[in-house]
Amino acid sequence: MNSFSCGRIVKFIAASGLIAAAILMPGIGRAQPVLRVSAIPDEAPTELQRKFKPLGNYLEQKLGMKVEFTPVTDYAASVEGLVNHKLDLVWFGGFTFIQAKIRSNGKVIPLVQREEDEKFKSVFITTDKSINKLQDLKGKTFAFGSESSTSGHLMPRSYLLKASINPDTDLKRIAFSGAHDATAAAVAGGKVDAGVLNISVWEKLVSQHRIDPKAVRVFYTTPGYYDYNWTVRSDMDPALRKKLTDAFLSLSNNDPQGKEILALQQTARFIPTSAANYTSIEAAARNAGLIK
Numbered sequence: 001m002n003s004f005s006c007g008r009i010v011k012f013i014a015a016s017g018l019i020a021a022a023i024l025m026p027g028i029g030r031a032q033p034v035l036r037v038s039a040i041p042d043e044a045p046t047e048l049q050r051k052f053k054p055l056g057n058y059l060e061q062k063l064g065m066k067v068e069f070t071p072v073t074d075y076a077a078s079v080e081g082l083v084n085h086k087l088d089l090v091w092f093g094g095f096t097f098i099q100a101k102i103r104s105n106g107k108v109i110p111l112v113q114r115e116e117d118e119k120f121k122s123v124f125i126t127t128d129k130s131i132n133k134l135q136d137l138k139g140k141t142f143a144f145g146s147e148s149s150t151s152g153h154l155m156p157r158s159y160l161l162k163a164s165i166n167p168d169t170d171l172k173r174i175a176f177s178g179a180h181d182a183t184a185a186a187v188a189g190g191k192v193d194a195g196v197l198n199i200s201v202w203e204k205l206v207s208q209h210r211i212d213p214k215a216v217r218v219f220y221t222t223p224g225y226y227d228y229n230w231t232v233r234s235d236m237d238p239a240l241r242k243k244l245t246d247a248f249l250s251l252s253n254n255d256p257q258g259k260e261i262l263a264l265q266q267t268a269r270f271i272p273t274s275a276a277n278y279t280s281i282e283a284a285a286r287n288a289g290l291i292k
Contacts (some may be wrong), residue, residue: 018110032067035059035240036194036273039091040078042202043151058261062247063240074178075148079103082233089244093150094120094227094281095290101275101282102291110190110229110275111241112248114267116200118277119224122151122159123202125187125216126194132219134163142172143186143195147290150227150281152180158284159222181205188216198227200266225284226277245272 037056039048048071054069070087072078079100092110100108123147128239130136137160144167145152160167167174175192177183180201187195188211199221205211221263230248232241248270252258262268285291 010137030179034068035063035067035088035089036070037089037091038070038072038073038078038081038087040075040093040096040146040148041072042093042145042152042179042198044179047181054261054264058251059243059244059247059256060123062250063243075099075146082108082231085233088236089230089232092229092231093148094225094229094278095150095154095285096148097229097231097275097278098282098285098291099148100231101278104233106275107234108231109216109234109236109274110243110278111233111245112270113226113229113273114265114273115279117228117273118226118271120227120270121199121224122153122156122196122222123199124194124196124220125184125202125218125220127187127190127216128193131194133241134160134165134220136219136276137165137194138170138194139172141175141191142171142184143175143192145176145180145183145197146178147176149180149198150225151176152183152196154281154285154288154290155222155227157288157290161288181210184211184216188212194219204266226273228282229273 037052041048041053049069052069056069070081072081075096078087078090078092079096080103082090082100083104083106097108097110124134128140131140142154147153157167175186177186177195178241180197183195183197184202184205186192206213232244249272251262251270253262253268282291
């Protein structure tokens with residue numbers, strides 16, 4: 001065998017060794033894993049990004065992987081993104097969780113929720129002095145949030161129906177603003193006589209002086225119900241699922257990073273949740289004819 005052939009054999013063996021090493025060594029020859037996160041667009045996109053950034057940085061530290069926030073155009077896109085493996089972790093409302101559960105044939109798992117989400121509430125607001133109770137809405141113009149919103153549509157509709165008010169026939173006109181802050185703006189701006197939004201956004205708008213509670217007032221607050229949660233698909237690696245759950249449950253006001261994140265999420269702590277907590281949401285949606 002000539003020296004040229006020997007050289008080629010040596011190079012081939014060396015190259016083969018490098019390829020084998022690349023296959024065996026984790027992280028070599030493939031892209032870094034990414035956790036793709038999103039949220040229902042119940043507030044302005046800039047606000048959602050602001051709220052998520054510190055949380056995303058925290059999750060990267062806890063998980064040891066890149067975390068990317070991907071905004072979606074509407075509530076349905078958040079459901080489809082998770083079900084179709086384009087997203088890995090989504091902040092759902094109770095109703096969108098039920099939609100994702102049905103759409104995936106039960107293959108989604110809610111991990112955690114804020115403590116407040118065990119007894120979440122919606123507030124009905126108005127600038128009209130003649131509106132003081134739900135029955136006074138008859139013949140008035142009214143704004144819900146998104147059609148798929150738990151606190152901006154489903155549960156408020158449910159309580160209206162319990163008060164013998166059919167929004168589709170008893171109100172002069174209904175509109176869907178698309179987001180809670182947009183509903184508040186519509187009422188404050190006189191575009192509608194009244195509207196409904198979740199209590200968390202209402203309290204934030206008031207505290208930020210974006211809404212004057214003397215001009216726009218709450219005339220009805222709903223009873224509590226289960227609402228928002230962080231949800232994943234059931235095919236997520238159980239070890240990663242546990243790391244995610246532990247990361248949320250470990251957030252504490254006792255350290256600066258945790259305090260900042262919890263303040264942006266408008267809670268004192270996250271707690272575990274389960275699909276069973278949302279059976280009443282599903283029943284309300286079926287009763288209201290929003291799912292079959």
